[in-house]
Amino acid sequence: MTAGGDDRPGGRAGAGVAVRGERLLADIARLAAIGGRPDGGVDRVAGSPADLAARDWLGARIAGAGCLTWRDTTGNVFGRVPGGTGPWLLAGSHTDTVPGGGRLDGAYGVLAALEVLRTLRENDHPAARALEIVSFWDEEGASPTSDGGLVGSTAFCAGDHIADIAAFLEPHIEQGPRMEQAGIDLAVVDGIVGIDRHTVVLTGETNHAGTTPMARRADAARAAARVLVAVRDIAAATDPGMAANVGCVDVLPGAPNVVPGEARLVVEFRAATRAALDLAAARLAGHAEAVARDELCAATVTPLSRKPESRFDPGLRGLLGKACRGLGVPVTSMVSFAGHDAGVLSGHVPTAMLFVPSTGGISHAPAEHTPDRQLVLGCQALLDTVVAWWHGGDARLVTSDLSRGEQS
Ligand SMILES: [Zn+2]
Known part of the structure; x- marks a missing residue:
């Protein structure tokens, strides 16, 4: 083996064997x-x-x-x-x-x-x-x-x-x-990185989109939107190297004149350590609950898949x-x-x-x-x-x- 640090021409190997x-x-x-x-x-x-x-x-x-x-x-x-x-x-x-x-x-x-x-x-x-x-x-x-x-x-x-x-x-x-x-x-x-996915379900109350007073709506889509927007902030606050994505959004029953009674998100976090992924999951659950309370809804966050x-x-x-x-x-x-x-x-x-x-x-x-x-x-x-x-x-x-x- 040759000593390290010598000035070999580019492409020359330490073993003296160069690829073509x-x-x-x-x-x-x-x-x-x-x-x-x-x-x-x-x-x-x-x-x-x-x-x-x-x-x-x-x-x-x-x-x-x-x-x-x-x-x-x-x-x-x-x-x-x-x-x-x-x-x-x-x-x-x-x-x-x-x-x-x-x-x-x-x-x-x-x-x-x-x-x-x-x-x-x-x-x-x-x-x-x-x-x-x-x-x-x-x-x-x-x-x-x-x-x-x-x-x-x-x-x-x-x-x-x-x-x-x-x-x-x-x-x-x-x-x-x-x-x-x-x-x-x-x-x-x-x-x-490890990849964790979570299903977030916000449950509100399906009702008439015109006659239900604005202040009393349990609008699951609005709650889900607030959670969705927060996902990036949760990731950034947990680990600056973390990647986060919300790639699936479902709103039910899905009619223009019905206040959505349920909304589902799939949230994905990618990070180098298990500790960061676990912390992000806990913060996501905490945030979803707080938003749900504020929006007169209920929230559940369940693990969907975990790739170590x-x-x-x-x-x-x-x-x-x-x-x-x-x-x-x-x-x-x-x-x-x-x-x-x-x-x-x-x-x-x-x-x-x-x-x-x-x-x-x-x-x-x-x-x-x-x-x-x-x-x-x-x-x-x-x-x-x-x-x-x-x-x-x-x-x-x-x-x-x-x-x-x-x-x-
Ligand atoms: Zn490849």
Whole structure:
């Protein structure tokens, strides 16, 4: 290993192995053409003919690089060099998209992992034998028949092969504007926010919209509106990094000449910590009750769903940070506000993610874009991290042998 802090030319790895940026970019363009739209977007919803064609293409690309490829019963596509030895460092993402999605969400992580695998193989680097790459099935959950997304990674973690996996790395686009705004090339992801949803029901009294005195109305819609407006303030007061949304509003009975007797909101909070999510829920309930009293209504707030937050592995995050520094990129860490396969894997094996910026913060849209330089830089950081992990593997084996010896 080379010492840190030396002035290596951009794109050169600490291991002295450089990815081929033009080959990575050409593959991104080729994959984008499968299900490609005239507006530059991609239609590759899981299970669609384009999605299946993309999986065939990926398998052929892996085989063309002299590697083994296979598919499990779920539809996840894998690749590794012949004669490799586990336990494996798994790297990748997904190749399905939302309808009218972009060319990079998921695809970048898969193709960056492929580029790392074939570069290591071409250079006869022994780390190649410990690397496995993956494109998970149906991450987006965009088809009407989908199980809600993260399907391939969830099935993978419930299967046998997860026992052979030592760690997981997922490179991905940020899908938000923070990195571009701050001028950040690469970011190490600390974890994925937890997502709590609550149903708020305001119950008033259905009555004639003309004859009921204004001061005596129990107007559930008005009460719901006051709660809706307060949701952002509750989030901001709880955690400045919290995201909040009210995406569903129902008013009953829903007639212009009837004072609404019931109104329902679905409130969603996203935050990095359970404590913040719990505090926001308590504040929402307290505020809804106060508003309801004031509006002659009753309020109930009930949890609708809870997706736990994920914390990524400190050791892997450290290796990613070191790789960034080795490429002359200052280490920035951030939380992901979108869900990823890495969130599923993190419940089973040490996991981490690396972000590259999204131009204009646009994602899940045809205009999804990341400058080529940063795409290549992220791929190089992945290679350097894989190599560093492989070096550390020898030490880990020795350590576990020793601890076994002490116990017996
Ligand atoms: Zn994705």
